[in-house]
Amino acid sequence: MTFSQAMFFMSTLFTLAACNPQEVSIEEQPVAASCQPNEPCDYSNKAKIWLPETDLSPETPFNINLSIPEDSVIIDAKLEGVTMYMGYIPVTFSRLADIYQAQTMVGICSEKNMEWKLRLQLQDSEGNTQHINYFFIVRY
Numbered sequence: 001m002t003f004s005q006a007m008f009f010m011s012t013l014f015t016l017a018a019c020n021p022q023e024v025s026i027e028e029q030p031v032a033a034s035c036q037p038n039e040p041c042d043y044s045n046k047a048k049i050w051l052p053e054t055d056l057s058p059e060t061p062f063n064i065n066l067s068i069p070e071d072s073v074i075i076d077a078k079l080e081g082v083t084m085y086m087g088y089i090p091v092t093f094s095r096l097a098d099i100y101q102a103q104t105m106v107g108i109c110s111e112k113n114m115e116w117k118l119r120l121q122l123q124d125s126e127g128n129t130q131h132i133n134y135f136f137i138v139r140y
Helices: 003-018
Strands: 048-050 062-067 073-081 088-090 094-096 099-104 113-123 129-139
Touching: 073 099
Parallel strands: none
Antiparallel strands: 048 062, 062 099, 073 088, 073 113, 094 099, 113 129
């Protein structure tokens, strides 16, 4: 084996070793949507997420509204920092008439414009799991 072949082999090996396994299986990829942060978002599985008030401040309670198909249930919901990872904040939705609503808040960060995401896991009546991400920005 020549030196150049050995270098090619080693670089390929390091590249493959550096790849991380996918955290979510192909079947559990997030449900598709193209939405702007803090704006209402309709997802391909007929879920909808919106903020009643779009100007959010840290350490101030705010609501998140959710509409999901009747045959779906909420398995998990949490907030995670995008701009800066700050752990996760569990979110609990309560049923209000024909929607779900959660009251939550996020901590203050060194970033004046901090992007967060709601990570929502749903399950339909057939047992299929769906992951939804909703992004929003908190400013101070």
